[in-house]
Amino acid sequence: xxxxxxxxxxxxxxxxxxxxxxxxxxxxxxxxxxxxxxxxxxxxxxxxxxxxxxxxxxxxxxxxxxxxxxxxxxxxxxxxxxxxxxxxxxxxxxxxxxxxxxxxxxxxxxxxxxx
Amino acid sequence: xxxxxxxxxxxxxxxxxxxxxxxxxxxxxxxxxxxxxxxxxxxxxxxxxxxxxxxxxxxxxxxxxxxxxxxxxxxxxxxxxxxxxxxxxxxxxxxxxxxxxxxxxxxxxx
Numbered sequence: 001x002x003x004x005x006x007x008x009x010x011x012x013x014x015x016x017x018x019x020x021x022x023x024x025x026x027x028x029x030x031x032x033x034x035x036x037x038x039x040x041x042x043x044x045x046x047x048x049x050x051x052x053x054x055x056x057x058x059x060x061x062x063x064x065x066x067x068x069x070x071x072x073x074x075x076x077x078x079x080x081x082x083x084x085x086x087x088x089x090x091x092x093x094x095x096x097x098x099x100x101x102x103x104x105x106x107x108x109x110x111x112x113x114x115x
Numbered sequence: 116x117x118x119x120x121x122x123x124x125x126x127x128x129x130x131x132x133x134x135x136x137x138x139x140x141x142x143x144x145x146x147x148x149x150x151x152x153x154x155x156x157x158x159x160x161x162x163x164x165x166x167x168x169x170x171x172x173x174x175x176x177x178x179x180x181x182x183x184x185x186x187x188x189x190x191x192x193x194x195x196x197x198x199x200x201x202x203x204x205x206x207x208x209x210x211x212x213x214x215x216x217x218x219x220x221x222x223x224x225x
Contacts, residue, residue: 004157031211033213035215040218040220041217041218042119042121042203042215042216042217042218043158043203043215044215045212045213045214045215048212050211055212056212091157091158093157095211101146101163101165101207102146102148102207102210102211102213103148103160103163104158104160104205104213105160106157106158106159107157108155108156108157109155109156109157
């Protein structure tokens with residue numbers, strides 16, 4: 001079975017520019033997560049979707065970050081405008097529905113560098 | 116927000132040594148997971164522990180869930196260079212919410 005697909009793998013932008021990341025979860029996975037992982041730290045949850053509804057976006061900086069999951073499948077995460085401190089790896093993960101124990105499957109991530 | 120603290124943050128050991136990584140919280144979790152992450156890749160699930168006091172073994176790795184379901188440990192016996200990586204604990208709560216610790220970066224020297 002295909003894994004979680006993310007693109008692009010790498011992105012370099014100047015501060016104040018905009019950027020978008022794309023995620024295609026594993027087919028049939030109802031839950032989709034976006035995490036931000038700053039170098040040397042653990043992943044921090046930005047937003048969690050259940051199908052196309054938002055479960056938790058309490059740590060999403062909503063003044064500059066936005067995310068959507070159209071039709072409950074693919075998802076995009078956008079940053080506008082970017083700041084230097086947004087430099088990080090953005091990880092997308094998905095998990096299947098109706099499991100007694102949650103298991104998250106991660107993509108390879110998008111490494112963003114803001115200069 | 117549920118917080119998980121991992122210790123140590125960094126660990127550099129020689130091949131053949133044993134090590135233990137700790138994951139602590141003041142919050143109760145329905146289950147606790149351990150992931151391993153290699154450079155340029157996403158985290159990969161190693162194990163999930165569900166019951167307080169549960170011990171699971173995966174070859175040379177032993178995982179334990181605290182009785183109160185607030186903490187966990189990962190013990191590696193006779194570490195090998197292939198064990199090098201970032202080890203992350205993650206607490207599961209409110210169904211399928213997943214929060215991660217800060218990670219332990221392990222380097223095993225030949």
